[in-house]
Amino acid sequence: MITARALGSLAFAGAVALTFGRAASAQDTIKIGELNSYKTQTAFLDPYKKGWELAIEEINAKGGVLGKKLEVISRDDGSSPGDAVRVAEELVTREGVNILAGTFLSNTGLAVTEFAGKKKVFFLAAEPLTDKITWQNGNRYTFRLRATTYMQVAMLVPEALAAKKKRWALVYPNYEYGQAAAATFKEMMKAKQPDIEFVTEQAPPLGKVDAGAVVQAIDDAKPDAIFNVLFGADFAKLVREGGTRGVFKDRTVVSVLSGEPEYLDPVKEEAPVGWIVTGYPWDKIKIPEHATFLAAYQKKYNDYPRLGSIVGYATMKSLAAGIAKAGSTDTEKLITAFRGLDVVGPFGPFTYRASDHQATAGAFVGKIALENGKGTMTDIKYVDGATVLPSDAEVKKLRPAAE
Known part of the structure; x- marks a missing residue:
């Protein structure tokens, strides 16, 4: 007969075994806390998740890093700066991570940047x-992967200047990213083309554009571009809406991100042919590393990648x-x-880059075209991010309180 004391002893032994089992498991993995706006930005972030899952699978299949498997603990940040900070706190305190990655919207990225600094x-802002993430609001703990607002605008400005148009209309979402992109475009264009005119600025709230009113306002302003x-x-x-009303006809349109499949695919045969864009022409890239990635991605998912996948x-x-180079997950060693x-x-x-923690990964520039009833890019060229970033000396002025 099993006594109450014996049962208690067994329960205690089981709890101890479970605790040690978890500890041993934790020691066998390197935890990465990942947070993103999965529920609201599905077009980009579903492929993004598939991309990081493929990378983790490849890394772990080769033995992981420092002899340990990578484990990603992923959470939704609610597309809200406040929720993003709360989720980041939970990942650090409850899950015990000391490496965070992800975020999509600029305002949530800035909130987590501030959290990381404090x-x-x-x-790693994905x-x-x-630009504030690595410049004005930058700190020693935050790095960023994607080509920035400044970088992508700088990639498009030579094409905009070549069009030789004087009267420009601006359309942008009314939050940090859109405001910064418009301001940077105006500044860069004015510096090279002093007689330029900005005849209207349309800044609808993110996700709430009244397209009819916006395109009407653009048409009324009679811009050249x-x-x-x-x-x-x-x-x-x-x-x-603009296509239906003919607003884009005979006007040069320069557009950030619009060549990405995430955004071209939904408009199908209505893709705005001739727009000059940054994007991801996945089926036209001849880079060897991309060919390897593409084959692995298609084999795993039976689908083509989007920019989010990259x-x-x-x-x-x-x-x-970074962890391999550091030989550790210690924060200071990772920074170094x-x-x-x-x-x-x-x-x-x-x-x-050591100066501002910004990656030099670039982007493709080209024109939107229609192929087989779908939007794609043509006349593509890859612009190395290093060619459109300010010098280290300039960065010191842009990043005054980062260290």
Whole structure:
């Protein structure tokens, strides 16, 4: 007969075994806390998650890093700066991570950047484009992968100048990313083309564009050219309404991100042919590293990658490279390792600059075209991010309180 004391002893032994089992398991993995706006930005972030899952699978299949498997603990940040900070806190305190990665919207990215600085936690901002993450609001704990607002606008400005148009309309979402993109475009264009005129600025709330009113206001201003920063569902509404009304006809349109499959695919045959864009022509890229990535991605998912897939994949490859170089997950050692870290991604090699913690990963520039009833890019060229970033001396002025 089993006594109450015996049962208690067994329960205690089981609890101890479970505790040690968890400890042993934790010691066998390196935890990465990942947070993103999965529920609201599905077009980009579903492929993004597939990208990082593929990278983790490849890394772990080769033995992991420092002899340990990488384990990603992922959470939704609610597309809210406040929720993002709360989730980041939970990942650090409850899950015990000291490496954070992810975020999509610029405002959530900035919130986690501030959190990382205050809590002294390493943060790799994957997608948010605001320049403030690595410049004005930058800190020693935060690095960023994606080509920034400034970088992508700088890639498009030569094409905008070549169009030789004087009267420009601006369309952008009314939050950090859109405001910064418009301001940077105006500043760069004015410096090179002093007689330029900005005849209207349309800045609808993110996700709430009244496309009819916006395109009517653009048409009423009679611009020669349009600079667009809307993306996602806002982009689709602008394209359809503007196309129906003929607002884009005989006007040069320069547009950030609009060549990404995430945003081109939903508009299908209504893709705005001739727009000059940054994007991801996945089926036209001849880079060897991309060919390897593409084959692996299609084999795993039976689907083609989107730009989000590239970002997710390169995020985890960057963290693996940084941890390996550091020989540790210690925060200060990771910071030292990431400063000047060389990584090979699907677009080839790039570097995390020591001066501002910004990666030099670039982007493709080209024109939107229609092929088989779908939007794609043509006349493409890859612009290395290093060629459109300010010098280290300039960065010192832009990043005054980072250290």
